[in-house]
Amino acid sequence: MGLAGYLIVSTVLFAIGAFGFMARRNAILMLICIELMLNAVNLSLVAFNAYRPTASVNGAIFALMIMAVAAAEATVGLALIIAIIRTRQTAEVDEYHDLKE
Amino acid sequence: MELLIALIPALPLIGFLFSVLVGSRLDHVPSHGHDDYDAQAHPTDTDAADVHESADVAAHAPDAHDEVEEALESVPTEEEQAETSPHAGHADDLANAQGADGVIPEELNNGLGQSGHVAPDGPQPRYRSWIVPTALVGIMWLFSMVVFANVIFGGKTFHVTVYEWIASGDFKIEIAFFVDALTAMLLLVVSSVGLLVHVYSIGYMNGDRGFWRFFAYLNLFMFSMLLLILGDNYLMLYIGWEAVGLCSYALIGFWYKKPSAAGAAKKAFVVNRIGDLGFALGIMMIWTLLGTLNFDGVFEGIGGVSQMQVTIIALLLFAGAVGKSAQFPLHVWLPDAMEGPTPVSALIHAATMVNAGVYMVARSNPIFAHAPIAMWVVAGIGIFTAIFAAAIALTQNDIKKVLAYSTVSQLAYMFTALGIGAWAAAIFHLVSHGFFKGLLFMGSGSVIHGAGGEQDMRLLGGLREKMKWTYWTMVIGSLALAGIPIFAGFFSKDEILGEAFNRGYLLFYLVGVVVAFMTAFYTFRMIFMTFHGRWRGPHEVWRHVHESAATMVAPLAILAVPTVLVGLLFGLPPEGGLIHGWLGGVFEESDHAGILPGSIAAGEHHGFELFGGGGLLLLVGAAAGVLGILLAYRWYVQRTEEPARFVERIPFGLGPGMYRASVNKYYVDDIYQLIFARGGVIVGELLWWFDAKVIDGAVNGTGRLADWIGGGLRKVQTGRVENYGLGMAAGLVLVLIAFLVWR
Secondary structure (H helix, E strand, C coil), X not given: CCHHHHHHHHHHHHHHHHHHHHHCCEHHHHHHHHHHHHHHHHHXXXXXXXXXXXXXXXXXXXXXXXXXXXXXXXXXXXHHHHHHHHHHCCCEHHHCCCCXX | CXXXXXXXXXXXXXXXXXXXXXXXXXXXXXXXXXXXXXXXXXCXXXXXXXXHHHHHHCCCCHHHHHHHHHHHHHCCCHHHHHHHHHHHCCCCHHHHCCCCCCCCCCCHHHHHHCCCCCCCCCCCCECCCCHHHHHHHHHHHHHHHHHHHHHHCCCCCEEEEEEEEEEECCEEEEEEEEECHHHHHHHHHXXXXXXXXXXXXXXXXXXXXXXXXXXXXXXXXXXXHHHHHHECEHHHHHXXXXXXXXXXXXXXXXXXXXXXHHHHHHHHHHHHHHHHHHHHHHHHHHHHHHCCCEHHHHHHHHHHCCHHHHHHHHHHHHHHHHHHCCCCCCCCHHHXXXXXXXXXXXXXXXXCHHHHHHHHHHHCHHHHHCCHHHHHHHHHHHHHHHHHHHHHHCCCCEHHHHHHHHHHHHHHHHHHHHHCCCHHHHHHHHHHHHHHHHHHHHHHHHHHHHCCCCCEHHHCCCHHHCCHHHHHHHHHHHHHHHCCCCCHHHHHHHHHHHHHHHCCCHHHHHHHHHHHXXXXXXXXXXXXXXXXXXXXXXXXXXXXXXXXXXXXHHHHHHHHHHHHHHHHHHHCCCCCCHHHHHHHCCCCCCCCCCCCCCCCCCCCCCCCCCCCHHHHHHHHHHHHHHHHHHHHHHHHHHCCCHHHHHHHHCHHHCHHHHHHHHHCHHHHHHHHHHHHHHHHHHHHHHHHHHHHHHHHHHHHHHHHHHHHHHHHHCCCCCCCHHHHHHHHHHHHHHHHHHHHHCC
């Protein structure tokens, strides 16, 4: 398998995330899909790091960084979504079209 | 002496400031009865109702006013109606300025105001605002004469630097005065005529609400004119040049509520600007090429400039002179400038300001001497204008217009002289012309004043009975203008003609003799129509005809003296008079410019011979003058029906057409009206269309395009998160593809 296997898994994860982000209408599920894509990237970063010829932790640190950012993003995102759900009484993003022209 | 010279222009400036500050409080002008400003707001022949109103407002002699108007309406014959009809409907400036030919004399109310009509109630009229300005000009005259004597008899020149005005690197402009013989000659004319006009105006402007304003303007004019002739560099000359133009504008439009006066002022200003643009460009070119504007520096450096550049400079300078001295094709403003009060016509438009162009060309003689082509242009325009203006003056019926065209013609003589290199002769004629034309204009003002404001010579006549002083002084002036021996004009004019002959300009000489004949004819046509025969105006006005006040007649009598003597004093013996000795130094370098090869002057100069070629030339010149006077006497005193018959006898039936053309000033005004006024409107309309359609179209089009693009783009903003997400994903894919393709 080697590196290619990790990358395939990563690609599949990313594709699922991207598809989910575009196809789903539920705000919380879209947030989860974003997390999925981020983690796909994390996986590829860690895999690249592991298969590097010289020993290094850069990829891992990058992944940790992304996890931290993702955590913050998820927090803020969730807070926003909950606030919207409270006011609009729905999680369907189709209903959130007041910002159109 | 330096202080004296610096004070010469300063004194009128002080007088101007004084008049502006306190002048209006010194006069008390009766506010009713002389209210010619409002009453004459619309003095056009179509506004008959208005005119009758004004007759009521003008409390005195309303009947006379009506009579005058009726007489005016009935007088013009078929041919003469052509004179007024083309202008009657014009509302534009150019035509406005001509519209009032012999319509309602502007000085009617003024003139009768002189006859002692005083409002019964209210304080006595009081005029004191003339005292300070006139006194200052009097002192200025004394200083001028001292300077004149020092320069002319002492043979000195003066440079007076007042202070450094502009200093920027190598470029320096000083407020500095320069007096040499040329300036001294101008100083003589300007200060003498200026002082006399001040005195004359005391009587002439009596009863006018703008009395103090008039003196303020006169003093400002004196200041500007003195700056012009005293300036030591081209910039000061230019400042004076523009300032006299401004004063001319203010004084032509002195009766500013009269549309024709306001129009004439505007016309004079605009036409002068055309010439001044050339003058300004010439000065800029001088500075660009030589880096200095001081006369000395320029004349030293001009030899090192290429032939073509000198020619361009000379022509540009001459363009300014053409405008200021009213030469063809920019002569049109001067006849209309007669809308101004007559003292203004005498001072500015005959004796001083219009000479500025001649002075400037004479002052720039080293430049012109290096530019033979420019000299030819000067002489050519001069001789053409001379005969052109004389041919118009033959048929004019307004006494002031005759004199105005005569002025144009005489100035043209001077330019002819300048163009053939007869510098001193031109200045000689300038001086003598300044005196006798000033005299003639003041005399015509006295006639207008005494005859109740009538300017149309067809309605005058027989005035010599009642206006003896005016008659005799004007005859003296006319004899001088006609070039009759012993009078000033004879010597100066014949000197120009003689120079033209000697220097080999035979054609110019012949045309000049013809012009001399025409000059004598129209001058005495004016004298005979005005002073001889019987009164042709309304009866009531005749009763009021009177000799003018002493303040008006005295300047006439005083001016008659130099009119007789200047020629004898300055010009004897012919072609070698005193004035040549005085001016010799100024024109030393350029003396031989313009002499044609093979001419008398080019060969051995054997001086003037009274019983030789020179005497013969004098005889021809005098004969032309005498013949002109005799013809005028025959036509306008003995057989008054003769002119009309002569017109019919011109072959091929051209007579009436030629007459009409002359009366209508050869349609120059109408052509300008057509080309520049109408043409301007058409060009303006085209530009307006271009602006509205193309420029505005482009601007509005840009706006509409942005609007349209925005309208398309706003559909993209759906407000749906998934659409944005799709957009981002699509963008990402595009970037990836681009990355893969162009890697």
